[in-house]
Structures are given as C-alpha cells and as structure tokens.
Amino acid sequence: MMEKILVIGLDCATPxxxxxxxxxxxxxxxxxxxxxxxAKMLSTIPPITVPAWTSMMTSKDPGQLGFxxxxxxxxxxxxNLYFANARYVKEKTVWNYLNRNRMPALCFGIPxxxxxxxxxxxxxxxxxxxxxxxxxxxxxxxxxxxxQAADGDYIIDIKDFRTDKKDRLLEQIYVMTERRFKAFxxxxxxxxxxxxxxxxxxxxxxxxxxxxxxxxxxxLFEPGNKYENAIRDYYIFVDRKIGELLNELDGxxxxxxxxxxxxxxxxxxxxVNEWLAKMGWLKLKDHPQNQTKFKMEMVDWEHTRAWxxxxxxARVFCNVQGREPQGRIPPSDYEKFRDELKAALxxxxxxxxxxxxxxxxxxxxxxxxxxxxxPDLIVHFGNLDWRSAGSVGTGKIHIYENDTxxxxxNHAQEAIFIWNVDPARLKQKKxxxxxxxxxxxILQFLGIDPPEDxxxxxxxx
Amino acid sequence: xxxxxxxxTGLSGSGKSTLAHRIEEILLERxxxxxxxxxxxxxxxxxxxxxxxxxxxxxxIRRIGWVCHILTRNQVVAIAAAISPYKAVRDENRRLIGRFxxxxxxxxxxxxxxRDPKGLYEKALRGELKNFTGVDDPYEPPEHPEIxxxxxxxxxxxxxxxxxxxxxxxxxxxxxxxxxxxSAEEEEKIKKRLKDLGYI
Numbered sequence: 128m129m130e131k132i133l134v135i136g137l138d139c140a141t142p143x144x145x146x147x148x149x150x151x152x153x154x155x156x157x158x159x160x161x162x163x164x165x166a167k168m169l170s171t172i173p174p175i176t177v178p179a180w181t182s183m184m185t186s187k188d189p190g191q192l193g194f195x196x197x198x199x200x201x202x203x204x205x206x207n208l209y210f211a212n213a214r215y216v217k218e219k220t221v222w223n224y225l226n227r228n229r230m231p232a233l234c235f236g237i238p239x240x241x242x243x244x245x246x247x248x249x250x251x252x253x254x255x256x257x258x259x260x261x262x263x264x265x266x267x268x269x270x271x272x273x274x275q276a277a278d279g280d281y282i283i284d285i286k287d288f289r290t291d292k293k294d295r296l297l298e299q300i301y302v303m304t305e306r307r308f309k310a311f312x313x314x315x316x317x318x319x320x321x322x323x324x325x326x327x328x329x330x331x332x333x334x335x336x337x338x339x340x341x342x343x344x345x346x347l348f349e350p351g352n353k354y355e356n357a358i359r360d361y362y363i364f365v366d367r368k369i370g371e372l373l374n375e376l377d378g379x380x381x382x383x384x385x386x387x388x389x390x391x392x393x394x395x396x397x398x399v400n401e402w403l404a405k406m407g408w409l410k411l412k413d414h415p416q417n418q419t420k421f422k423m424e425m426v427d428w429e430h431t432r433a434w435x436x437x438x439x440x441a442r443v444f445c446n447v448q449g450r451e452p453q454g455r456i457p458p459s460d461y462e463k464f465r466d467e468l469k470a471a472l473x474x475x476x477x478x479x480x481x482x483x484x485x486x487x488x489x490x491x492x493x494x495x496x497x498x499x500x501x502p503d504l505i506v507h508f509g510n511l512d513w514r515s516a517g518s519v520g521t522g523k524i525h526i527y528e529n530d531t532x533x534x535x536x537n538h539a540q541e542a543i544f545i546w547n548v549d550p551a552r553l554k555q556k557k558x559x560x561x562x563x564x565x566x567x568x569i570l571q572f573l574g575i576d577p578p579e580d581x582x583x584x585x586x587x588x
Numbered sequence: 589x590x591x592x593x594x595x596x597t598g599l600s601g602s603g604k605s606t607l608a609h610r611i612e613e614i615l616l617e618r619x620x621x622x623x624x625x626x627x628x629x630x631x632x633x634x635x636x637x638x639x640x641x642x643x644x645x646x647x648x649i650r651r652i653g654w655v656c657h658i659l660t661r662n663q664v665v666a667i668a669a670a671i672s673p674y675k676a677v678r679d680e681n682r683r684l685i686g687r688f689x690x691x692x693x694x695x696x697x698x699x700x701x702x703r704d705p706k707g708l709y710e711k712a713l714r715g716e717l718k719n720f721t722g723v724d725d726p727y728e729p730p731e732h733p734e735i736x737x738x739x740x741x742x743x744x745x746x747x748x749x750x751x752x753x754x755x756x757x758x759x760x761x762x763x764x765x766x767x768x769x770x771s772a773e774e775e776e777k778i779k780k781r782l783k784d785l786g787y788i
Contacts, residue, residue, distance in 0.1 A: 226619065286781075436788070
C-alpha cells in the first residue's frame, strides 16, 4: 500500500507550552503523540525561520545551504546584503526527491518557497512574498482559487505587526490561520497526495506579539490583564483547526507536526554595536547621542575592526585587510582577533554583573561546509534570553524595550516534533531529535532511500 | 507544456544514459511528464531478439522513434538514449516527431577506450564482440544537432546544465526558477515586514 504523510508545520511552536503547559487543552495534538511519539527537536544554529525550515526540508546545515539568516552578504563590501528567498535554495528538498520518484507534492506556505519553482504538485509561496500581486503560487493560475478556497482574502502574513492595537493584531492572526487551514483543506481534498505540508506562521506571530501578557515571569507581566490567555487560546484554536483537518483524512495518512524553533521569554536586548564601540572595536564618524538605527555609512572604517547586525541573534562581521574595502585586521591576526572577540562576547554580563551565558559560534566549527559569505561570528546572547539590538547612541549596553518595537519573546533552540507513526517502526524512542532528521525520515517513510549526503538520520527502523 | 523528444546519440560509454537520467530527474522535479527509453533496456523488451546488423539497428531505432512520437504528441517528454549510429534513421525520427532535440554525446574513441566501464571496448578490440559501433561498425555523427556535449572534456554537471539551459532557451521546458529577484520596491516591503517581525 502506498504510504501518505501530512506534515503540519507550526512556526515557533515551543515544547514547554505545547507539550507541557497547554497540553491538557490540546486534545487533537495530544492524540497524535499518544498514538505515536513526540520529542523535542534541536533546530539549526541560528534557530531562525530562514534557514531552519529549509534545513529541515533538505537535511543540510546553513553552511551547506550557503545562507545564515534572512539577510546575507553578497560580497565583502559594506552594503551588499541580499534576502535569501527560494532562488537561493540550491540543495534538493524532500519534494524534489519525491517528484523525481514520480510522487506529487502539495507545499503550502513553507518558508523560503517564494518565488515558487515549478513542481509536480502545488506550491503556495511563503511569507517572503512581497504582496499578493506577486506570482506566489505554482501553477500561477491557482492564485485566484486560493481566495475562493480561503473563503475570503488569503492572508500570507500579518501586516503591520508592530502595533499597539493588540485587538486588531489578534483578530488578524486568527483570520489568517482560519483561512490558511480552510484553503489548505480545499487543495488537500482535491487530489491524492503522498506528501502534503502546510506551515502556519500564526504561533510565531502571537508569541512575539503577546508573550509579556501571558508569561508570569516576564518583567512586564500584569496579572489579570486582558490578554493573559491570548497565547493559550490561540494554541487551542490551532489544535481545533488541526482536528478539523484530521477529520478529512482517510485513516491511512500519517500525520507529523513540527516547528522550526521554539520560543522563550526575552529578558532584554544587548546593544551589540554600542558594546563593540565601547570595547574600541567599532568607531562611528559621529557617535549619536540618542538611540539611532545603525547604518553602515556611519562607520569610520579606518578605525573599525568589527560591526554587527541586530535581530533575534547577532551576526558579527570583521573588517579584514584585503577582504573588506577598508579592512583593518591583518589576515594573519584574523583568528586571534576572532578568538578575542568571541571570549569578550562570552563574558558579557547583565547589569548586575552576572554572566548571561552567551553562546558564540564560528561558522567553520559548526557547519559541514561554509558556502557563500558567512558572518564571522554567530552570537546567541544569553543563550537567546537576550536579543541583539543593532541601534547605536543608546548610551548603554542593556535595553529592555526592543529597538525596533515591542517584542517580549525570543527564539529558542528546541522545537517540537510529533508523529502518530506506530512506535514499533521507530529505531528507538528519543527525547531529543535533530531538525536534520526530518527529511530522511519522510523519504524513508515514503519508500525512498535517503540520499547519503543528508546529514540527519531517519528515525525509522 | 507540450511534449518533445530529447534524443541522445553517441558511442557506447559516451554518457547517454547517465545524462538522460539526470535530465529526467530535473524535468520530473519541474512537474513535467517524462519517460526515458534507454537503448539497453529497450533491447530487453520492445526490441528483444533484434541483433546488431544495420537492418536490426534501424528497426530498433524506428521503434524507439515511434514510441517517442506517440509520447510526444501526448504532452510527454520522451528521452531516448541509444547509440543510434545511422543518420538517416535519426533524421527519419526527427521528421516523424517534429518537436525533436538531438543531443550528440561526443567523446573521442581513445577516451572511451580508456573509460570503458563495462569492458566492452576491450572485448571488441580483442575481436570477442562483433559489430561494435566505433570499432568494427560505423557511427555517423549528426551534422546539425541542437546540442553537443563533449563528455570527454566536460563534467556531467556541465553537460546537464548545457542541455537544461538550451531546453529553457528553446522554450521546451519552464525555467527552473524565476529570473527576477525582488524589485527595489518589493525589497523594501520585505525589509519592513521582517523588521516589524523582529527578524532583522
């Protein structure tokens, strides 16, 4: 009998909520793991939507993929950054291998699938679609059907996420999810799909928008606030949507639920460029006195050895002679400098002087290959309890309001994995799996030998 | 997409089957309907019992051509990989099929003798294999093939890319990815959204 698998991706769904705190209220998800298995899943370094989903679908690490986040350096000059969308994915995905074996695939909103490439099946592009005027589906004529199927305007992603109008934000997230599940169900029912996968972004959006209202440990938490249950209620809603989808299944379809990374409370942000300046490694032509967005043209390159980009994690770049246009670090000192910088980053403390446990990675140490241009260092401040703020002129290293707007959650290394497979088919019951194990597992489940160059291992016997 | 026939011709060991299957994978990934007619396989079913006389070789190639023809007119990409040594029959197939792209797998006989993965050249040269194309049987190279791959000089990937690029340019297959990157305006939209979301 031909096996079929449905993969439901929940961007940012996090184990401590889904497996523990909210589990009693999530009957559909619970039933899946009670029949099969569940595990925490280690995400990529960095645990960010791009590259994490593509690493999951290719079983290749970010170095092998050649992109290290959303924005990547196209050259060693100071400006040239590009967005890693689907055009930059050169490695084979699960659906590429399935198509080769004459199995069609339904791919719905999987991050880094815009612009969509032709496939045997259906591809609905992800949130990297600029807007709905763009050709974000394959075949392209599907676009019209999508709105019909969604029973309203199909929402690719939340507009104007940075808002204080939380009611509106909440409503948008619900409508987006409702319509995505509806549209997906429509296309799922239209055909026989050995492999179908959808990714819902709503959980990520609600974590970032509402964490402070629900997390009693958050310094801004107010007991009894209006949104105290916003995240829990939304998880329950998603569980119900999953239940409706599962009702459509024929009973022969296996169901896997995955996320690309988890989420955790954000303590605050480390102003990385402000810190680099304080350490004497970054000099601005005219250091601003008020919080200002960091721009490359501010930098006095003659006197700068390192700079950084903000985000959920930091990417630190070195200004190396013969590499950057006005490089300062002699190539012979590069490793020494990188080690010095790494040690200094790891020593960063909170305001009371306690080390925050920052993790600093050299791309060459953690990836099998390092393609294109990686950051010189990848930094998880306080093991991602802290985000990275690029802004300068703050006059301090620690800030407690995100420099780009309100945000109270950061990404966490551990994602979720649920599969209602017969546990007897698994090699062993594992508490922790790797994001790289997903692609080979899906291929083996569908009867295809996982390619040897995939770095993960199939979970199946 | 409409069907077409991609016809690989060349000496034994010149890479026809390898390239045919690589192209098959890529076209399948792009959602096309594809079938490969590999000479070695066809001789075990459709052309079972045929030998290697000129007459038998011509019958074999006509049969493969006819199957390619009916596949092509049903919107399938038919990929033939057969030595097909005689120009006249290849051209006959070209006329029959219409949408026909000939790929000449060109490699010097010296390189093939050196490569000789199945040990066939060695046997033929020792006289243990008769009617072996390129040794004691003729091969008539195509005069105007759409694509020439020099498999003794190019890597497999280079040959594959050359074939795929040509098929894209000729409009036989859809581009593997859109050639346009974000416009400046689109890039601003994405940048704002990702910034709002806290990613960058």
